[in-house]
Amino acid sequence: MLCPAKVNLRLEVLGRRDDGYHDIFSIMQRVSLCDRLTLSVRPGGIELTVTGADLPSDEGNIVYRAARLFLAEAGLTSGVSMTLVKRIPMAAGLGGGSSDAAATLVGLNHLFGSRLPTRRLMKLAQGLGADVPFFIFRGPAVAEGIGERLSEIKGLPRLCYVLVNIGRRISTPWAYEKLNLKLTKDQNEFIVDHIRDGNFNIFSMLKNDFESVVFPEYPEVEAVKQRLLTSGAGGALMSGSGSTVFGLFEDRVKAERAFQSLTLEFGSGVWLARGV
Numbered sequence: 001m002l003c004p005a006k007v008n009l010r011l012e013v014l015g016r017r018d019d020g021y022h023d024i025f026s027i028m029q030r031v032s033l034c035d036r037l038t039l040s041v042r043p044g045g046i047e048l049t050v051t052g053a054d055l056p057s058d059e060g061n062i063v064y065r066a067a068r069l070f071l072a073e074a075g076l077t078s079g080v081s082m083t084l085v086k087r088i089p090m091a092a093g094l095g096g097g098s099s100d101a102a103a104t105l106v107g108l109n110h111l112f113g114s115r116l117p118t119r120r121l122m123k124l125a126q127g128l129g130a131d132v133p134f135f136i137f138r139g140p141a142v143a144e145g146i147g148e149r150l151s152e153i154k155g156l157p158r159l160c161y162v163l164v165n166i167g168r169r170i171s172t173p174w175a176y177e178k179l180n181l182k183l184t185k186d187q188n189e190f191i192v193d194h195i196r197d198g199n200f201n202i203f204s205m206l207k208n209d210f211e212s213v214v215f216p217e218y219p220e221v222e223a224v225k226q227r228l229l230t231s232g233a234g235g236a237l238m239s240g241s242g243s244t245v246f247g248l249f250e251d252r253v254k255a256e257r258a259f260q261s262l263t264l265e266f267g268s269g270v271w272l273a274r275g276v
Contacts, residue, residue, distance in 0.1 A: 001037045001038070001039070001103045002035075002036060002037075003034055003035040003037055003088075003099040003100045003103040003135075004031060004032060004034045004135070005030070005031050005033040005088045005095060005096060005163075006028050006031065006095040006098075006134065006135070007028070007031055007094070007161060007163070007237075007239040007244075008027065008208060008237070008239050008240055009029055009202060009205060010025070010205050010206065010207050010208070011025075011026045011027075011208045011209060012025045012207065012209050013181060013210075015181050016181065017146070021130070021146045022176060023145060024145075024146065024147060025142070025144055026142070026143040026144075026147065027143075027153065028131075028134050028140065028141050028142075029140045029275050030099075030138075030139075031163070031246075031273040031274065031275055032273040032274050032275075033094070033273045034087060034099075035052075035084060035085060035088050035096060035099065035100055035103075036084070036085040037063070037084050037100060037103045038082065039081070039104075039107045040080070040081045041079070041081075041111065041112075042080060043078070043079060044078065044079040045079040046064055046079055047079070047081045048061060048067075048083075049082070049083045050084045050086065051084070051085050051086070052087060055086070062098075062101045064082075065128065066100075066101040066102075066124075067082060067108060069105075069124050069127070069128070070108045070109070070116075070124065071108070073116065073120065074112060074115040074116055076115075078112070080108060080111075084100060089165045089244065090169075091170065091171075092165050092239075092242070092244040093170075093238065093240025093241055093242050093244045094163075094239055094244050095134075095135070095240065098128075098129050098130075098131035098134070098135055101125070101128045101132050101135075102132050102133075102135030103135070105121050105125060105132075106136060109121060118136070121136055122136055126148045130146045131147055133148050133150060134147065134150060137150045140152075140153040140156045140275070141153055155200070156202060157202060157250065158275060159202075159274070159275055160249040160251075160272065160273070160274055161247070161248060161255075161272075161273045162228060162233065162247045162249065162255055162262060162270065162272055163239075163245075163270065163271045164228065164244065164247075164266055164270050165244040166220060166224060166243065166266060167243075168220070169243070170241055170243045171241075172240075172241045175210050175214060176241070178213035178217075179209060179210070179213055202235075202248070203234050203235040206235045206248075208237050208240075210238060210240070210242060211237075211238050214238060214241070218242070221243050221245060225238065225245045227265070228245060228246070228247030228258070229247070231247065231257075231258035231261055231262060232257070232258050233247030233248055233258065234247075234248050234249060235248045236248070255272060259271075259272040
């Protein structure tokens, strides 16, 4: 199974909740940079092998926890063998771990004969992490609440994405702690209305509240955004709490040229992807 990364085309943090989570407003899009997950039935227990990244193969891995949760919820005594090949960089704002967890739930449900309806999978996903339900939703979406309230987006243009990650790992709790929270509910309701009507320009909606705290601390990440813009991107934005920055291109040729140029500059941390 392919486990796609995501980018946040818009990400606003509206406030801290009593349960410690934060309410957000986000426009999310899956892209074709993917991890790969292989699943097979075994007599008992959970076996996980990870290549491409230094990750644990036990409870410390969200894929392992997702498998354990599914098997218990489905009432299964069979075990599962899993191989995860990582390509999505970690702690990079691209949701790789969340995508892997969602693929585990969906893949095991298929492997064992669709024992759980989608609504139950979504509930399990929510317990694993705020971004996990989005990857089960399968499609561009507006995410609200802590990320669990998802609305379909229609009419999102077909775009190419050039993603650049220079290897800075940014702590999500640190980024949330530094944010100056503000309410923008009325503006977001206006945006949702336009999205539902299919009457919107995605380039005019690009926004990420976390840039205001990440860029002063990590100016090299802001410099990547400027390089994407000078390379011909119609817009550029940091994804999640960072540190990956992506550029949006309407023209495939321009995207390929930018990818080649930025690869010479930044090396293996550059990817050319499409929306999926």
